[in-house]
Amino acid sequence: MADGPGRRARLVPLRDVDTALRDAWHDLAGRAVEPNPYVEPGPVLAAARHLPAGADAELLVVERGGALELALPVLRSRSYRRVPVPTYRAWGHDDCFLETPLLDSPDPEATWRSALARLATGASGWLSFEQLPGDGPVRTALEGALASRAAPVALACTDRPVVHRRAEPTYLDGRLSSSRRRRLGRWGRRLERELGAPVGLEERSAEDPEAAVARFLALEAAGWKGESGTALAADPARGAAFTETFVEAAARGRAQLWELRGGDTVVAALCVLVGGDGAFHVKTAFDEAFASTSPGLQLEVAVLEAFHDDPALGWIDSGSVEDPASPSTMLYPDRRRLDTLVVPLRGRVALAPALALRATMRWRDRRSEAEH
Template sequence: MGGAAMTRMDAVPARAPAAAAAAMALAEVRRAAWDHLAAQALEPNAFYDARYALPAYGTAPHLAPQALLAHAEGGRVLAGLLPVVSAWSALRLPVPALVAHQPYAPLTVPLLHRDHAVEAAGALIDAAAARGARLLSLPVMVLDGKAYDAFAEAMARRNLAGIVHNRHERAALDARQEAESYLRAGFGAKKLKELRRLRHRLDEEGIVTFALARGPAEAGPALERFLRLEAAGWKGAGGTGLGQKPGDADFARRAAAEGMFEIGELTLAGRPIASGLMMRQGERAFFFKIAYDEELARYSPGVQLTLELTRLYAADPDITLIDSTAAAGHPMIDHVWRERLSVGDLLIPTRPDDAVAAAITALMAARRGARSRLKALLHRDKPAKEKRI
């Protein structure tokens, strides 16, 4: 599996004072500093919000997560944070590497303070090196964002050549556009008319309503309805639903109690027929999970919910982009949201021209290839209904 080497950026900005590198157990990071960094992040990542990350890691205490940290302004400001685990914990590879691996996290963009981004990115690399890592792996990193640019510059200053594997695109929504014009331009008048017809047919079954549950008091009960709806479908049958394992359900409930989720619900005569877990950080929202009533699949309830969410967030002046967090080529969301985020696995050596880092990179690529081939074989043998995501 080939990789694309990153190149040195043409323009090198004036250097700010270096940020100090550090590391500690993730649970020991001072919460107020973490929350402040999330609010000032150069590129948002709700999956690294403390309200999400700490409950998520609570499902897998054996991972023993560490936080790579960067401090600026003489140690007064937390300027960078990246949760990591050993390559052995994440991949069962006995190699000197750290991996940004977190349960239920389809995004590994580190939190970098917008005023200290390049220096913080460099300090995170230095912190990994100080822990003995020859390679720092950021799977599912956004490759066309500001955080990536900061790491590219930090690597250039250290004469490091990063490698990108598994580059692909996933759907996103530019939420600065007027929703109806956007949907009409994407679907075309004929398809949008068909979706409206399905919605009218659904209305004939009973009163259809859309609502967004915000805050712990609303999101807690809405989450329970989501878990029941998901468990009633193919994910429940396959044991892969969010509520199938007690630890996973506990994580979701803790995150909801922390106010992490906004939950969009489409109901028919008072019962949920589609539900979506949303998160937000800064000017970005994240579409984390969706579930729908499969007995009403003829009305496309999942698509109908996504249309409502599109209208809702397009009208929200605080949100400029929604990351679908979906796999490449997703059969539903790719046809609704037309923008794309480039994502991939960013592999950063901590020393220039390091043969050990190169060997670890090759080993990770071989492992990924073997897993992809096995997954394709298993997916091919699934019943058609189970292939829906």
């Protein structure tokens, strides 16, 4: 579908993405006004190859002058949250923690209008996002494109812990009390005594990323996630997609595989994707045999120090939600709002059921709060 001079929007099945489109997609990822490694070609195509829904997922693209202006993986469904409205969902699987489209355009509102018009040509009434930032240039352009149409409906929102670079490494000021810092030091010394070796942080993506990912999967599977069946290794398809994602990203210098280790023993590990100047924390795991020394917290503190020492990085996305038990909630001083959002594709006809869904969700939340 054309919109404006030379601008065209189309849907491409992910299984049909060829080398030329993949290269253009990579190029857009490098130019995007908001980086998001989760929707770059490597992670998306790995998920499409291994996860069941990948067979039906498509790539929404807007092209102009031989270059991509927008790219977003989507999946069409007959309903959304039990509401029988055909919906294009931003394809965010279990290991995708941000759904911001890649966007770079001299007229971003026109690019969004072209994309939405393409989705509206079928029977679909909504475009939905589970994790879309509440601000930033992508969201601003989307709302501008909808200024004369039905506005998007935010069904829910959450705060994500993030870190923005500071001139001085004061990230933990006001986050860790002096007594907790002393305990952290004692835990570190006790961990070294138990291991019989100095404990330090190492980044392993450059030497053998496949081996580092395998160690991470084994570490995660040995803990409570393995017992509950939620570890990546418990699902061969998820494990394969995760491994392919990080091996490919490491080959491009866009992954970090952190290990907190003493000698040959890995006590905690963190897998990170890099997009633009952002470090996106994807998965963490720790050895529960050393749980009394809080290895996960020790890892997070060490990674914060490494972040400040790397001038190429400007911020960290924790990939998690606000949770008092989470180290990132405890340590990270900044927050970013993420919305669950419905974009009506057919004006007020599609707006009414979206507003009704929001009212229902809010009523359920109030009832749940009253019961607890």
